Amino acid sequence: MTEFLLAAAGLILFTVAVGLARVLRGPGDADRLMAAQLLGTGGVAALLIVAAATGARGLEDVALGLALLAAFASVAFVNSGAPPERDDAPEAASK
Amino acid sequence: MITAATLSGLTGAILVGLGLYGLIADPRPLRKILAFNILGSGVFLVFGIIARRGAAAGFPADPVPQAMVITGIVVAFAASALAIAILLRLVSETGRASLRPDTPGAAQTPGD
Amino acid sequence: MSGALDLFSIAAISVGGFFFLAGTVGLLRFPDPLCRLHALTKVDNLGLGFIVLGLIARSDGVFGALKLVAIWALVQLAGATSAQLIARAIRRKEQIGAKSAGGSPAA
């Protein structure tokens, strides 16, 4: 069973790694980001499986942290697509 | 037979090489910061295998190098943040993201 | 009993792994960004979902199982939101591209 789990974790990691080809090819920045997103999900899956297989403590917490931060890069990317804020924008200074 | 720890250590060594090359050969400041971080994480990995090889007394890895790597990761982040702040200030002063001292653009009056 | 549970785990994890494979193939083969986004969300939902399902069968205790479900739910939430946001960014870019006509469309 342990061997099966480890093989499954390895295969998932390998699969999403192939998906990283999108980071290389693009063509758009959004495509690159999607590949990173896929890697994040695959990493969570692999960590959970390895945690179950080896019984190492705390690995689920690493996965939990990754899951919490999974949207971070996407959010930053989407925000950065907007025109940059000027220093001291009037509406921003009012608060 | 190469153990998992040695494998990670060799990975770290190659990362140091990659980062060093990027740091020297890439003229773009943001990329130098990225390369520096890769170099740093390679050093951390080498430290990590020293921790792993020190597994003893029921611990899977020596806690002392691990603790130092944790503080190291946070310090590396702080250094990157400072470097990026300096870079952005440089750009707002000169209008160019360049480290060359006597580029034509550098003679411009500082942007407001 | 344990044999049946193991079988269930193996089946669920295999199905989950299949969805990861499908998602990756979609990401690589689908023709435009919005389609690729669609492939990606399947992985978050079903791929990780089935794997979590398979691992729950092996988890010790209710707390461990709840943690697994919580992780899945968080990934779902992050995946759904970022899919929304990325789709929005792609559309905005397309609109800008359409306005400044003559620019060759990407992909």
Next chain:
Amino acid sequence: MNALGAVDLGLALLVLAIAGWTIAAREAFAAIVGYVAYGLLLSIVWARLFAVDVAMTEAAIGGGVTGVLLISAAARLRQAQTAEDERPTLPLRLMAAALSALAAIALGAVILSLPEPGPSLAPLAAKNLAATGVGNPITAVLIAFRSFDTLLEKVVLLLAIIGVWSLAPDRYWGGAPIAPRAARPVGALTFLAQLVAPIGVVVGVHMVWVGADEPGGAFQGGAILAAMWMIVMMARLSEAPPVGAPWLRAALVAGPAVFLIAGASGAVTSGAFFALPQAFAKPLILIIEAFMTLSIAVTLPMLVAGPPRRAPL
């Protein structure tokens, strides 16, 4: 080679490939996405080295917080006039490559010739662990055995903040930075922030709390809390405070200050700087950790937000 060995080898190759891409990529954004993916993979490598505490820190900082820092910096740099600096000439690049390869080979040779078994402070840490009252040896090392390192590391964070703030033009001094954020409120993002931030705060505090005995601690929990504050600011649910705000200053120095007070009082009560009285070791460690967590959770987002960019009110 068993299944685990194959996974490890694949992981190592993957890390190297994505690092190479990050160095070689033409566009800044492509390199940064590569770096974010690299951080993710590294945290898995750390987990495989049984350094779960490090894996948590790397996941929170390498993947999450650094990603936001780099992506928003790249967006602001894109605005700058991008007159490409010419790359160094080919001979120069070859020399750089040779030097780098030499460094990597030397390091690799050292790794292959490390003594067997490796030297270790683990038995020493294990022997004295009971005296601290905590069960996680890494927390014990950070707060008790090598407290001086940790204190100085906190001071470095403060220096970084001072450095970042000192880059502000005079007219903005005392004003507020503009943290990376959406151009205007977006429904989906608001929803995400409102849902994830409370959960993340619970997870962050949980990591600090269990950090006494299980993997986790002030750095990991603080980084998660920092990320949660950042997502709230990114969704425009809150704004970065003015750098002159007294509560902000207090929160920034709380960690090192409490640490220093504990260390100094050790000099009085226990006869040595940073010697914690054994009877109170565990509660003291927890108190120090709590304030450190606060400082880290406030410092990291302020570092990402950068120098003040608005005139003070």
